[in-house]
Amino acid sequence: MTTLYQTVASDLKRQIQNGTYMPGSKLPAIREMSKRGNYSVATIIAAYRLLEDEGYIHAKAKSGYFVKHRKESGPIKPLDLKAVLKPQKVSVQHIASALSKAAADPRIIKLGAAVPAHQYLPVRAVERALQKVGKYRNRLFNYEVYAGAPELRYQLARRMADTGYIASPDEIIVTNGCQEALCLALRVTTKPGDIVAVESPTYFGLLQLIESLGLRTIEIPTDQKEGISLTYLSEAVRSFDVKACVIIPNFNNPVGSLLSDDNKAQLSKILSEKGVTIIEDDTYGDLYFGENRPRSIMSFDSSADVIYCGSFSKTISPDLRIGWIVSKLSNEKLEHLKFMTNVSVSSINQLVVSDVIQSGKYDRHLRKVRVEYEHAIQKMAEFIYRYFPERTQISQPKGGFVLWVELPENVSSAELARLALDQGISITPGHIFSSSNKYHNCIRLSCAVQWTPQVERALITLGSLAKALTEKAA
Ligand SMILES: Cc1ncc(COP(=O)(O)O)c(C=O)c1O
Structure with missing residues (x-):
């Protein structure tokens, strides 16, 4: 039989898992929680202790209970492309909503949304x-x-x-x-x-x-x-x-x-x-x-x-x-x-x-950021030329911060976007830039990202996925 404190703990666990309480955030104080749900203080204390034992939250002296951060992942393992490339139906709507969710998820490397990282904003x-x-x-x-x-x-x-x-x-x-x-x-x-x-x-x-x-x-x-x-x-x-x-x-x-x-x-x-x-x-x-x-x-x-x-x-x-x-x-x-x-x-x-x-x-900010964007675009283009399949073509914008990447004809960018998202990387597939489903082999990448080793790894991963899709379709 489940006791009341276990039910409270399990509800909170669900809220932690679904992001209602994000890592690092504070759980409601014990008294507040007891008032809200009409539970006794003892029930809430028992529920919090259970969550603490299970590793979901931790107590800070005189501050309350906080949601634990996810354990840092160890060194990145090479991708098992065979396991990743399983056939799956591609749905445009699914990708569009997955991308918009990805834009709000701090764990995702965001190469898809045309939203500048903070360093590019005043x-x-x-x-x-x-x-x-x-x-x-x-x-x-x-x-x-x-x-x-x-x-x-x-x-x-x-x-x-x-x-x-x-x-x-x-x-x-x-x-x-x-x-x-x-x-x-x-x-x-x-x-x-x-x-x-x-x-x-x-x-x-x-x-x-x-x-x-x-x-x-x-x-x-x-x-x-x-x-x-x-x-x-x-x-x-x-x-x-x-x-x-x-x-x-x-x-x-x-x-x-x-x-x-x-x-x-x-x-x-x-x-x-x-x-x-x-x-x-x-x-x-x-x-x-x-x-x-x-x-x-x-x-x-x-x-x-x-x-x-x-x-x-x-x-x-x-x-x-x-x-x-x-x-x-x-x-x-x-x-x-x-x-x-x-x-x-x-x-x-x-x-x-x-x-x-x-x-x-x-105006001062614009003078600085225009130079930075031009460099960021060049840097990302160099990476793409190095790691993406042969025959990949890249736009040469004279302004802005997005790159249009044309992959070999047989690559489905919608599938690439889905596979990339599974790896924690968001990109925007080409067909959503047309009302008649053109550009199925193109992607748009934003260069207004903070350049980190994770971004480099994400581009290398994207390149490997795109190469694997090219070979698979050949
Ligand atoms: C060409 C273009 N027009 C309009 C918008 C929408 O801009 P806002 O955020 O100002 O509504 C965007 C945003 O990505 C855009 O790229």
Whole structure:
């Protein structure tokens, strides 16, 4: 028969195993636990002692009970590829959700998510700004102006000028990241069933968004160096009733392509002639390796309908959720949609970002991080050339921090992603960057990781897995 304290211990054990109580975290105090569950103090003490005996928790004098860290694993054993490569059904949905869980798991080596490691973000500047904004009581306990904090919109207007477009602060709407900016832009220009032209490959979050809005896509081939094919784009808008074209002209995610100024000008001409709205995603524009910041498409043809979407998720913090929209169309509808969706963006987050920019720390940070990203990309590319199968091709981005890796044709990147995850490594398989399941042999890797021996080992493991899959399929 199970006694009460064993039941309490077993519930806690489950919570430790499922991550409710993470290694290092403190368990509720004995009295608190006894009150919560209406158990006697003696029952809780007995339950904690049992967990201690079984090695799940340990007591710290005068502090309470803490969840034990997992035992450090010994030296890494070579992979038993035969055991690893067992046939298994590959499900896209399974991989997508496994990857998003992996992004939050500290034990996983994250080469998949395009989220910079802390060393690539201006952490100190954000911390200082957070201390300062605590003083704005009148702001923090009120609704922020729907379109965004005036201080931030003023800074954004100045930064827009660096992209070649002169915007007034009133033209700018602050959003919860670029994802919301893209969502508002699509909602204002399309209705369910409409056709949207997108680059191929393109950012999978955009494809998921398009799908959730009931829209259809036309994929326009996008070259790793030159960017979107204008020939195919012209053909698409001639043949179909395309309502909007979403494009990442400066360092497309995932291939890192940069559309030249001539092509930006031509693209805006082609699309304005057909009355197609351009939705420009410039998330990576500040992360250029060249001399100057690339221009926005918005800065070219004044007759084109352009909605510009920006973000500080890759350059200041993904968690602050600060993006913005600048539109050549009337802002009234966009502002209304923004209000209907979630009223406004938290003023704390806006004021933090505004302070980081205004203090000059943002530009200083960018100057440093651009050089670091260029080196990180080179270093990772060298590793890939050394350890991945022959015939592997790698993109050569001129900005940003992701690499697009094309493996031999017979390698399934979805299977590689699954096998890699089993080894504690996350990567992003290529097919999720297309709405028609292309790029099955490609992967996207993020180079914005802290370079450690574990990362080197992870790349070597990935290379071995990819080689084994190539041989298996041959
Ligand atoms: C090209 C691109 N656009 C938009 C987003 C979404 O950005 P945010 O976090 O600002 O919503 C991402 C994030 O990965 C991205 O890569």
